[in-house]
Amino acid sequence: MAKYLDVKAAVALSSGTAALHLALRNSDVKSGDIVLCPSLTFSSSANVILYEKAIPVFIDADPKTWNINCVSLERAIIACKKRGKLPKVLITVDIYGQSEDYDNILEICNKYNIVVIEDAAEALGSEYKGAKCGTFGKAGIFSFNGNKIVTTSGGGMLVSNDEKFVEQARFLSSQAREPEIHYEHKELGYNYRMSNLLAAVGRGQLAVLDEKVKSKQEIFSRYKLALGDIEGLEFMPMASYGISNCWLTTLVINEDIAGFNRDSVIVALEKENIESRPIWKPMHLQPLYKEFDYYASENGDISQMLFNNGICLPSGTNLSIDDQEKIIDIILSINH
Known part of the structure; x- marks a missing residue:
C-alpha cells in the first residue's frame, strides 16, 4: 500500500476508526483540545475526538465540492483564537471519494500551526493534483470495511511520510507492549492490530x-x-x-x-x-x-x-x- 500511495510508511489496523484514533493520539490531542472536523461525514470522523475528551468544532460544506468550506474553516479558527485557544488538529474528509482542496487547506492550517489528518476512508484510489488521497497532511487513514473498494471485512490503515509517527501507531496498536521478554506496559495501548488472515485478503485485492x-x-x-x-x-x-x-x-x-x-x-x-x-x-x-x-x-x-x-x-x-x-x-x- 505504501508503494501504491508513494508514502514512506504504513500500518494495517483493525478499522479506519482505529487509524484515525491513533492519528489523534500521535498528534498529542488531549482533554480540552479543539479539533476541527467537517459536519458532513460519517460519525467515526467525529467520535474519535471524543475518545480523547477533546472538543469537536464542525465546519460546513462547500456546495461546489461538498468538501470543507474554507471560508467557514478560517472563520472557525479565528473565532477559536479570539477565545484564547487555537485548534490543535483539523480532520479533513475526502467525502464519497472526492478530495479536499489541500492547497487551500494546508495554507490555512500552516498559518495557524494546525496539524492536518486526512480521513481518506472513502477515497482509496482518488487523486488531488496527481497525488493519491491519503498522502496529505501529517497522516492519512483508510478504511477496508465491507463496503469499501478494497475490503478486509473490517480493517483500516494509517499512512504517513513520518516513519516515527507510523511506528508509534504500530506500537500503540499492540497494547503498547514494551520490547521486553515479559509483558511490560508504560502507557495506554489498544488492541488495534489487523490479523494476518485479513491482511492477506486485502493484499489480494490491491492487484486489481x-x-x-x-x-x-x-x-x-x-x-x-x-x-x-x-x-x-x-x-x-x-x-x-x-x-x-x-x-x-x-x-x-x-x-x-x-x-x-x-x-x-x-x-x-x-x-x-x-x-x-x-x-x-x-x-x-x-x-x-x-x-x-x-x-x-x-x-x-x-x-x-x-x-x-x-x-x-x-x-x-x-x-x-x-x-x-x-x-x-x-x-x-x-x-x-
Whole structure:
C-alpha cells in the first residue's frame, strides 16, 4: 500500500476508526483540545475526538465540492483564537471519494500551526493534483470495511511520510507492549492490530485496485448519462483539481423542480428490494453533537440541505449493467 500511495510508511489496523484514533493520539490531542472536523461525514470522523475528551468544532460544506468550506474553516479558527485557544488538529474528509482542496487547506492550517489528518476512508484510489488521497497532511487513514473498494471485512490503515509517527501507531496498536521478554506496559495501548488472515485478503485485492476504481467511475458515468438531464437532479460536482474514485454515486433532488423528492426514490427502490439511503446526516444535527459549535456557510446550512435532499444510489463494483438499468428505469418512472 505504501508503494501504491508513494508514502514512506504504513500500518494495517483493525478499522479506519482505529487509524484515525491513533492519528489523534500521535498528534498529542488531549482533554480540552479543539479539533476541527467537517459536519458532513460519517460519525467515526467525529467520535474519535471524543475518545480523547477533546472538543469537536464542525465546519460546513462547500456546495461546489461538498468538501470543507474554507471560508467557514478560517472563520472557525479565528473565532477559536479570539477565545484564547487555537485548534490543535483539523480532520479533513475526502467525502464519497472526492478530495479536499489541500492547497487551500494546508495554507490555512500552516498559518495557524494546525496539524492536518486526512480521513481518506472513502477515497482509496482518488487523486488531488496527481497525488493519491491519503498522502496529505501529517497522516492519512483508510478504511477496508465491507463496503469499501478494497475490503478486509473490517480493517483500516494509517499512512504517513513520518516513519516515527507510523511506528508509534504500530506500537500503540499492540497494547503498547514494551520490547521486553515479559509483558511490560508504560502507557495506554489498544488492541488495534489487523490479523494476518485479513491482511492477506486485502493484499489480494490491491492487484486489481485500479480496475475497481474504473468500475466505480463507470457506474457513476452511466447514472449521470441516464439521469443527468432530469431537471431538479444534480449529481455531486466533480472538482477540477482532482480525480474521484466515485466510491458512491450521490445526487440531490430539488422537489420543487423535479416534482418528486429523495424519499420517494428510496421508497420506490425499496419496493423492488433495492437499497439506497440518504447521504450522511451531518454531525451538527446528531443528538450526540448538538451542543458543539458549528460554522455554517455564508449562504446557509449547506450540509443540512445536502442531507435533506441527497441520496446515495447503489454503486458496488458487483453491480451489473442490467441491475443498474433497472434502478435507472425505476427513477425514470417516478419522473414521469
